[in-house]
Structures are given as structure tokens and as C-alpha cells.
Amino acid sequence: MALMTEKLRAIMALDPDRTEIDFEGHDYSWRQIAETVRAIENALEAMGLPADARVGVMLRNRPGQVAAIVAVLSTDRCLVTLNPILPDAKLFDDIEGLGLPVVIADATDLARPGVTEALERAGSAVVEIGARLEGARVVPSGRRAAVQTSPGVAIEMLTSGTTGTPKRVPLSRDSFDASFRGFTKYERGRSFDDPPKLNSGCTMIVNPLTHIGGIYGCIGALAAGRKIALLEKFTVEAWVSAVKRNRPAVAPAVPSAVRMLLDADVDPADLSSLKSLISGTAPLSPDLVDAFLAKYGIPICGNYGATEFAGAIAGWTIDDFRRLWTEKRGAVGRVHGDIEARVVDAESGAVLPHGTEGLLELKGRQLDNDMQWLRTTDRAVLDADRFLYIRGRADNAIIRGGFKIHPDDVARAINDHPAVREAAVVGVPDARLGAVPAAAIILKDGAAEPEVEVLKAWLKERLIAYQVPVHIRYVPDFPRTPSMKPSAPGLQSLFEGAS
Secondary structure, rough: OOHHHHHHHHOOOOOOOOOOEEOOOOEEEHHHHHHHHHHHHHHHHHHOOOOOOEEEEEEEOOOOHHHHHHHHHOOOOOOEEEEOOHHHHHHHHHHHHHHOOEEEEEEEHHHHOOOOHHHHHHEEEEEEEEEOOOOOOEEEOOOOOOOOOOOEEEEEEOOOOOOOOOHHHHHHHHHHHHHOOOOOHHHHHHOOOOOOOOOOOOEEEEOOOOOOOHHHHHHHHHOOOOOOEEOOOOOOHHHHHHHHHHOOOOEEOOOOHHHHHHHHHOHHHHHOOOOOEEOOOOOOOOHHHHHHHHOOOOOEEEEEEHHOOOOOEEEEOOOHHHHHHHHOOOEEEOOOOEEEEEEEEOOOOOOOOOOOOOEEEEEOHOOOOOOOEEEEEEEEEOOOOOOEEEEEOOOOEEOOOOOEEOHHHHHHHHHHHOOOOEEEEEEEEEEEOOOEEEEEEEEEEOOOOOOOHHHHHHOOOOOOOOHOOOOEEEEEOOOOOOOOOOOOOHHHHHOOEEE
């Protein structure tokens, strides 16, 4: 039995009347969660599903889904994530392709036209849960799908699909245990191997539970016995209200959310409990960190991870930030002590010296890779103090007439314009040059829309000529993945037919 499983079982029994979830201003106790957990467990037992059986859960950031996570993981079954935010065709194909013996979902998603039919075609039984812990019931059906097992796997999770079609990644219980051991270094006086106990404080869960950042934070909070403030989606009003209501010392905010908080001119008094923000999932501009620190006096501790890594493998501690931010400005943080990292030449594979840009390779138990070097697609620099700088992705380069352009480099330049809140850059087909850069731009509230040619002229002073976007569109928001990252396929669709 994995340590994570043991912790979840033990924590549930410590104090049933203790509040565990704040959702939309309402508190839910461990007793309420446990009742739904038991109802789900009983349904799975009645179906004869053994340990390691694969169980689908249609995840939303709601209390009922948190209970479903606990029910599956605390019985050593494998949680297969299903994302209800996907368009109909993709969701139905995913359900049918998996052919799971059972899928857990709330009434909202089961009422969506076509979902029940897709589940029937897949031969999956259905456990309907109440989004607000109203219980669980088996929906009568003739389950036909065979029981499938994934020994040792805690979660089969879809990647965010930033650059293409999402893929499902198996994350083992051993990987999660190793990851949580590495992550607890951010908390003074706490070890993941400590006996189960209830802790003070509150963990805010804003990232979708279908994203590694969301489910990782949720499981970590549950295992630590810490209250969860659960937001179904980010809005400035909901986020600030949750901070004021629960007074956490640390709160998460992806870079786009940080920009929205700054633009909204939130009252510093509303954030008085915060000692820091945590930000991951997307590149974090050091200028954004500096602006938030100057306005609110609150550090933003960035981190770096991926679904395939079962969480973060590098990040800033508050102590590191206070001592070293000026010196290490722009780093995603220090590589965790139990992770080996190196930077190699993309062509030869030769290990490069500290301070040289190349492809990042990693090794560690958390990566579940038989302790072999795992080559990422991230361009990176690693310094002698193990601080990691991510320069962009190597696999989404735009080749314009033989010249290589990295979209992140272009987006950083556009973000420096005083009218721009956020920019995203992709390559789009070009009959003459093969591909050219195209930029979608979100303006700051109240900012005048720069003329496209004027903006291009401004960029020519900061970029090489071939890096300047050929196509520019101003948009109210980007097409995004469920984790709020700009979606490359969605962005490219904005420029279809451009020439």
C-alpha cells in the first residue's frame, strides 16, 4: 500500500466534524465527505471491482468530485481522468475509447446530451454523485465492459494539450509519494513521512482537477490534513473572496490570473494574509513578479513541472526568493534535491556546462522512468547552484524560410509593450516561407488598440526582422486549455485563411 493511500485513509478518521472544503462560501466537513466516499466505495465493491481496477471520474472542481478522488485512491484503485470541458466529439470519443467498467460523474455532466449514449456504447456502468456531497447512486445499466487493471498506477491523467492532442499519462503511486516528499521541502518543519494529523491553514485549489496542478494540490492538501478552498474557475472576485474568507498564507495564481489581479487593482488589505503566491503551468515573466511584489509586497514563487513528472521538479521557496531573487531573477526555481538535472546539446547529446542553453534532461524516482535520463522538449539553462531557467520549448519552433523562431521569445517582446496584458505566438502556414509567426494579443483594460503597423515597427526595434509577427489579432481572450494555458491549435485556428 502506498504511503499516499495510507494517509488518505487515516486523515478521514481523525476529526469527522472538522471543516475540510470551502466551496462557494459553504463549508463541508470530513463527515459529509466520508459519507459520499463510503457510498462510492460500496458501489464499486458491489460491482466487484478489485484493487488496481481502472475507474473513470469526470472531474470538476466540486466537493463531490473531491470525494470521488478520495474513494478511488484510498481503495488502491486507478483513477482515470475524464475532462467534461472537452468538446462533445472529443469527450465522447474518449469515453468510448477507454471502455471503462465504471465512470463516476455528477448529474450536470450526465444530463449533457450525448454523454449517456457514449457511456452506453462504451459499456460503462455509471455512479452518479452529487456535486455538493448529496450522496452517490448507481445508475441502472447493463455494464458490459471488462474490468481493467493498472497495477501500481494512482492516476491516468490527460496532459493539457497545449501543443496538440492531449495524451493520457500513467502516474504511479510511488511517483506521487516521491513527488510529495520533494514538495514538502517548501513547508518549514513538515515531512511527508510525518504521522497523519490535521493541520491549520488552507490550500486554495484553483487549477482544474483535470490538470496536474489541480489534482496534485488537492491530494497534497488532503494528505496533509489541510482545509481546501475550492474554486470551480478563476475570477478575480471569486479568488479574492476565497482569500478574504479563508486567509491562507499561500495562494495559487497562474500568470494570466496574476495579470488580471494587477489590472483589477485589488485592495492590498484584501490580500493581507498572504505571504506568497505560487505560480506554475505557464511561463512567468520576471517583470510580472516584480510588479506584483512592488504593489503588494508579496513574492511570487514560481515552479516548474509537468503531468509526466507527477508534479513539480523545481521551484522557489520563500527563503530562496528573499535571498536570491535579484541574483537569480527569471529562474523557475531550484531543482528539487531528489532530482538530477542536466542540459545537453540537442544534436549530439553532449552534456553542456553550467550557464549554457540546451535541452533539459532529468532523472529521479518521481519521474517513474527506471532512473534513466528523461529528455524534455524544453530549452533550459542550469546554473551551478541548481537554479533552472526555462527559455522556451524546442518542439514548437517556427521555421520561417530557414530561420528558426521560438514563439516564447516573440511573446516576451510583445508583452513589454505598455498596452499589452498578454500575448501568445504560434506558427501559421505560409505558401512562400513555409511558416510565419502570428500573434494574438490581449490588451490591458482601458488601453487603446495600437495600429498593427505601428506595433510591428515597435517590435522591429526589439526583435530580429524575421521574428516580427506577420499576422496580429487583438482578442478578448485566447482559446485556452483547461489549465488556462493558451492552446496552440486554438490559436492557429484564429489565423486560418490568413496570407
